[in-house]
Amino acid sequence: DTAVSQTPKYLVTQMGNDKSIKCEQNLGHDTMYWYKQDSKKFLKIMFSYNNKELIINETVPNRFSPKSPDKAHLNLHINSLELGDSAVYFCASSLGQRTQYFGPGTRLTVL
Amino acid sequence: KQEVTQIPAALSVPEGENLVLNCSFTDSAIYNLQWFRQDPGKGLTSLLLIQSSQREQTSGRLNASLDKSSGRSTLYIAASQPGDSATYLCAVRGATNKLIFGTGTLLAVQP
Secondary structure (H helix, E strand, C coil), rough: CCCEEEEECCEECCCCCCCCEEEEEECCCCEEEEEEECCCCCCCEEEEEEECEEEEECCCCCCCEEEEEEEEEEEEEECCCHHHHCCEEEEEEECCCCCCCCCCEEEEEEE | CCHHHHHHEEEEEEEECCCCEEEECCCCEEEEEEEEECCCCCCCEEEEEEEEEEEEEEECCCCEEEEEEEEEEEEECCCCCCHCEEEEEEEEECCCCEEECCCCCCEEEEC
């Protein structure tokens, strides 16, 4: 199936650990995004890459580092996890400024 | 700074009713507006995308309108069904290529 996929779906970890979330799309899109949905269900963009180049970098702690090895992948690495990082992280992709397609989300819980 | 608000925050209707969800945005300089639905514990599904030059888009029982000058969009759902129960999110894209999300409307359609 063509889709945006994320791994893992759930991630439970201790404060201070480093973790990564992976995202892959096989839709042939050139732009990928990371969003964070907080406990109040509010969605906010974190990063966007176009053709492997960073084009949007919101005010996000530098503990968060996205990496795009190719146009089909955008991974998110988080260092020194904090309690406030607990959220659902969504990956999305689009062809230019057309419709964005979202992955199923990764629920991160920091204990 | 673009702000997107959705009213009402929650809505409960009996099956079969027609209903309207509202979305307002503060900066009319948008590229497009997108309506999504989110089911509990799931990702976002794109419903409709309206370009800034368009007034409305239709898909099945859904109709979305856009009045850019007044900063408003509505999502009309005809003959609602229990399967329509979800959170509905609108999002606007500006020149910066960022999607700014609204606060969402939680819809419950009672059988």
